[in-house]
Amino acid sequence: xxxxxxxxxxxxxxxxxxxxxxxxxxxxxxxxxxxxxxxxxxxxxxxxxxxxxxxxxxxxxxxxxxxxxxxxxxxxxxxxxxxxxxxxxxxxxxxxxxxxxxxxxxxxxxxxxxxxxxxxxxxxxxxxxxxxxxxxxxxxxxxxxxxxxxxxxxxxxxxxxxxxxxxxxxxxxxxxxxxxxxxxxxxxxxxxxxxxxxxxxxxxxxxxxxxxxxxxxxxxxxxxxxxxxxxxxxxxxxxxxxxxxxxxxxxxxxxxxxxxxxxxxxxxxxxxxxxxxxxxxxxxxxxxxxxxxxxxxxxxxxxxxxxxxxxxxxxxxxxxxxxxxxxxxxxxxxxxxxxxxxxxxxxxxxxxxxxxxxxxxxxxxxxxxxxxxxxxxxxxxxxxxxxxxxxxxxxxxxxxxxxxxxxxxxxxxxxxxxxxxxxxxxxxxxxxxxxxxxxxxxxxxxxxxxxxxxxxxxxxxxxxxxxxxxxxxxxxxxxxxxxxx
Amino acid sequence: xxxxxxxxxxxxxxxxxxxxxxxxxxxxxxxxxxxxxxxxxxxxxxxxxxxxxxxxxxxxxxxxxxxxxxxxxxxxxxxxxxxxxxxxxxxxxxxxxxxxxxxxxxxxxxxxxxxxxxxxxxxxxxxxxxxxxxxxxxxxxxxxxxxxxxxxxxxxxxxxxxxxxxxxxxxxxxxxxxxxxxxxxxxxxxxxxxxxxxxxxxxxxxxxxxxxxxxxxxxxxxxxxxxxxxxxxxxxxxxxxxxxxxxxxxxxxxxxxxxxxxxxxxxxxxxxxxxxxxxxxxxxxxxxxxxxxxxxxxxxxxxxxxxxxxxxxxxxxxxxxxx
Numbered sequence: 001x002x003x004x005x006x007x008x009x010x011x012x013x014x015x016x017x018x019x020x021x022x023x024x025x026x027x028x029x030x031x032x033x034x035x036x037x038x039x040x041x042x043x044x045x046x047x048x049x050x051x052x053x054x055x056x057x058x059x060x061x062x063x064x065x066x067x068x069x070x071x072x073x074x075x076x077x078x079x080x081x082x083x084x085x086x087x088x089x090x091x092x093x094x095x096x097x098x099x100x101x102x103x104x105x106x107x108x109x110x111x112x113x114x115x116x117x118x119x120x121x122x123x124x125x126x127x128x129x130x131x132x133x134x135x136x137x138x139x140x141x142x143x144x145x146x147x148x149x150x151x152x153x154x155x156x157x158x159x160x161x162x163x164x165x166x167x168x169x170x171x172x173x174x175x176x177x178x179x180x181x182x183x184x185x186x187x188x189x190x191x192x193x194x195x196x197x198x199x200x201x202x203x204x205x206x207x208x209x210x211x212x213x214x215x216x217x218x219x220x221x222x223x224x225x226x227x228x229x230x231x232x233x234x235x236x237x238x239x240x241x242x243x244x245x246x247x248x249x250x251x252x253x254x255x256x257x258x259x260x261x262x263x264x265x266x267x268x269x270x271x272x273x274x275x276x277x278x279x280x281x282x283x284x285x286x287x288x289x290x291x292x293x294x295x296x297x298x299x300x301x302x303x304x305x306x307x308x309x310x311x312x313x314x315x316x317x318x319x320x321x322x323x324x325x326x327x328x329x330x331x332x333x334x335x336x337x338x339x340x341x342x343x344x345x346x347x348x349x350x351x352x353x354x355x356x357x358x359x360x361x362x363x364x365x366x367x368x369x370x371x372x373x374x375x376x377x378x379x380x381x382x383x384x385x386x387x388x389x390x391x392x393x394x395x396x397x398x399x400x401x402x403x404x405x406x407x408x409x410x411x412x413x414x415x416x417x418x419x420x421x422x423x424x425x426x427x428x429x430x431x432x433x434x435x436x437x438x439x440x441x442x443x444x445x446x447x448x449x450x451x452x453x454x455x456x457x458x459x460x461x462x463x464x465x466x467x468x469x470x471x472x473x474x475x476x477x478x479x480x481x482x483x484x485x
Numbered sequence: 486x487x488x489x490x491x492x493x494x495x496x497x498x499x500x501x502x503x504x505x506x507x508x509x510x511x512x513x514x515x516x517x518x519x520x521x522x523x524x525x526x527x528x529x530x531x532x533x534x535x536x537x538x539x540x541x542x543x544x545x546x547x548x549x550x551x552x553x554x555x556x557x558x559x560x561x562x563x564x565x566x567x568x569x570x571x572x573x574x575x576x577x578x579x580x581x582x583x584x585x586x587x588x589x590x591x592x593x594x595x596x597x598x599x600x601x602x603x604x605x606x607x608x609x610x611x612x613x614x615x616x617x618x619x620x621x622x623x624x625x626x627x628x629x630x631x632x633x634x635x636x637x638x639x640x641x642x643x644x645x646x647x648x649x650x651x652x653x654x655x656x657x658x659x660x661x662x663x664x665x666x667x668x669x670x671x672x673x674x675x676x677x678x679x680x681x682x683x684x685x686x687x688x689x690x691x692x693x694x695x696x697x698x699x700x701x702x703x704x705x706x707x708x709x710x711x712x713x714x715x716x717x718x719x720x721x722x723x724x725x726x727x728x729x730x731x732x733x734x735x736x737x738x739x740x741x742x743x744x745x746x747x748x749x750x751x752x753x754x755x756x757x758x759x760x761x762x763x764x765x766x767x768x769x770x771x772x773x774x775x776x777x778x779x780x781x782x783x784x785x786x787x788x789x790x791x792x793x794x795x796x797x798x799x800x801x802x803x804x805x806x807x808x
Contacts, residue, residue: 017537282525334537431520
């Protein structure tokens, strides 16, 4: 870690390069967004959202209860009649307009997201926001071509979609949910996570700016009970959830026996497999972006490193040296690589799991690193001497913690990679093309990256095997979840 | 320093005695180096290019970059007058501000070495000379060696040689290796920079192999290009060579310098290269003994940026000197 002791010896100390906060104007309070208007919660409840990097209160946000959910679903139902009857080309115009406004306001939204989530501005600026806009552009393109999506002529929307999204990519997960829903003619009621409600509320403003008809998009900030009320509402036709496997199971139980269509995108414990003929320097970069991108708070993170035993020492030396150059600190600084953990609760969970790893005998390593005194922080951490039996090799940590396991043969690599309750992502590192194809074929994971990791594109379907969920988001496949097919 | 340099060069050679025992052994060694994923390498170079270097860090980087320049003129039209002007500029890059650091060296053809030597005498600025039938390198070995000896005899402190790309691409690695060894020998106490002409080697795998070949043969510096072909120094090929010197030092304890040359024209570019150095090879290379820029027009852009930092205003091309 580029901490103070090291920078004393290094004359090339990067001066602070903070992105300006003045590009975003956060109001002291926000309401719910129902039927095109911002309103207070029926019971007047509010909650505070804080910046995880400083614990500063950013704003006070209305907290939706059951009555508000009912009002929002009714608004969405009413809006559905006209929205679904619009020609696809007309719906596309709204989506293209939203995409362009997002691009125009991307700096503002990037700063906002960094403040509310704690992730580095480098990531919101270069990954989150470009992907958000790209997702709306992509599905805007589908809106008038649904006849050609492979679901027969004139496929019909489902109705009102209830969507519950996580805090790790607040605006991007919103885009993944709302863009295909609107393109196919559905209307939505979406609940952002309680720790990151702000970008969804700014998106509500963008909907108004784009002239989107009232009630087509409704945003209900709140906690788990708000999400549960949306999921359970009788007049919701479709439920889409991204989040933990535990909550996903609860949702599956709630909608069982109803005719609600369900897609779940849940946890993961991605295996990043490095063979002895891998391009080592690039593999190290891929491991770093695989587990330390967004502080490892990524469902498809490459949190299990499976390295061929013959190159383990060389690879770990390179990896540790590389981790020593990561810059942890102020998320708004353009040179920050590692930002804050999203909440005290998540930090406690990561800390507890890391302690379990140590208690079970895995060897813990972090680069020397000074953590800021306020806010929620966790130093990038490696565990070596990990086996399939260790908790840190099985449970999703959802933080900057990498478990390192070894293998001897491709068969063993595949067996270990697949030996997980999850199956969301995997990575293969080898210079041998035939090995990439042979191994990828046998990995039970929704996405397999070859000689790269954590690369996203709206044209590519994303989703899980096993307890990582079902249904696909993105690409042509992502349309299916919102069509009556 | 000279004796130590020779001692380490021969120690390096014996450390790789097995690998360099025959053409096939050398081939096996070089082809056994880890491959380079082009997409990943370029992505990493681009990511480091987004570092935001401001205020004090920028001032430090600009001065460091100036001090790392091999101020170069390699034209058929070079005259003693031109070389003297270049030498004066290297010694006092900004006549309006004497706190400006000197450049590391001037770089000229062998027949201009004596003139250059006189122009920079007593300043600490080194004289580097391209040799070995630069830039194509298409000449018999004894002609190349005569070229080197000529430059050294005229007082060159540093020799910039070109490798035989034809031999390299034909897989005759031992020929390239032996040639570098011979040039090293002929260079005597002058530090040897080995130019790969990365634009002609074309693939990143080749650049990594050439880097190791050059280092094993006793190069003091590995250098990207002559500046005479279409593709010269790029962030990606320089990053790759920085990885090579980093790995070589870890394996052998011997530190080798890196010199990107050609196509680096703006301060912004130069600072990006220094970020590559800082975050790849590390602070040990942040010194003109270990990192150089082969450039000419870059210097004036650095000077204008330096003036801007000092005065808060942009000056303009008439406030820096033409060479």
